[in-house]
Amino acid sequence: MKAPALAATVARKANDGDRLKMIAERLQVSSPQLLSWLDEVAENAPHETTAETKALTEREQKALLAADSALHSTPLETWAYIRTAIHYWEFLRSGLSIDKAARLLSQSPEEITRQIDQRTLYGISIAGRKIVLPDFQFTTSGVLPGLDVVLPAIPVDMHPLGVVKFFSHPHSDLTLLDNAVSPLTWLLSGQPVEPVVDLAHALEYYP
Known part of the structure; x- marks a missing residue:
């Protein structure tokens, strides 16, 4: 099953997308954006196992279950994709732009871009436009x-x-x-x- 079809299936499992919409609102993103993340996760990375999806963090429970108490009946397969999409969203949100990384390392944006191309810094292209550098690769003193x-x-x-x-x-x-x-x-x-x-x-x- 291709990713767009998979995302649509997940939406249908979440009560024709209504619950998914509420989840997106709680996360302060649009439903299309959340489904876009689901598409990318489905296409590029295996989702977490059903055993792992049972162990939601307290913050995830608040963000998801507060949207609708009926979410308790959401299939575990749906939780798996939603949870992985949340992790991906948080991961991108905490990253640095090229300009911020340049200021942190006292380098030019061009130098940062060159290091990303050489794979000595790790950057992720979002929708082919924006580059995000995950914050795990930076310390208080540099890289x-x-x-x-x-x-x-x-x-x-x-x-x-x-x-x-x-x-x-x-x-x-x-x-x-x-x-x-x-x-x-x-x-x-x-x-x-x-x-x-x-x-x-x-x-x-x-x-």
Whole structure:
């Protein structure tokens, strides 16, 4: 099933789109925009499993269930796509524009654009017009250590949510004080970049 058809199916499952409209209003976006996110998520990234969709955060519950108490009966499959779309929306909303990134790094917008093209900074094109740089790659003093080496090792076609998950989720191959840590924590603590590069290369075979 192609993405637009899938989004329409999700809308129908949410009571002909009425509940989806209320969800969009709670999120302060339009229904077409929410469906657009659903389309992109469906086409580019697998949705979260039904087991995971049961564990909504308190804020998600407030934003979604407050729209309509009948949402409690919404199928888990619908929750999966909506929840992933919310994550994508929050992820883009927290990012930096090219101009903001340039000011943060005391560089020109042209330099930022060049680094995005060279994959030493991570930028996402929205609707082919605006570029957003996810904030995970920036620190209070500049850029995440080792980012310029890790990013080129990540498959170029990996969905943005997958890239963020790679950096932010703990990995058993990265341990500090006997605890598994994320590549982000590993790099911020000044550890060698090579183990993270190896994990990034492995994404081509085990995404």
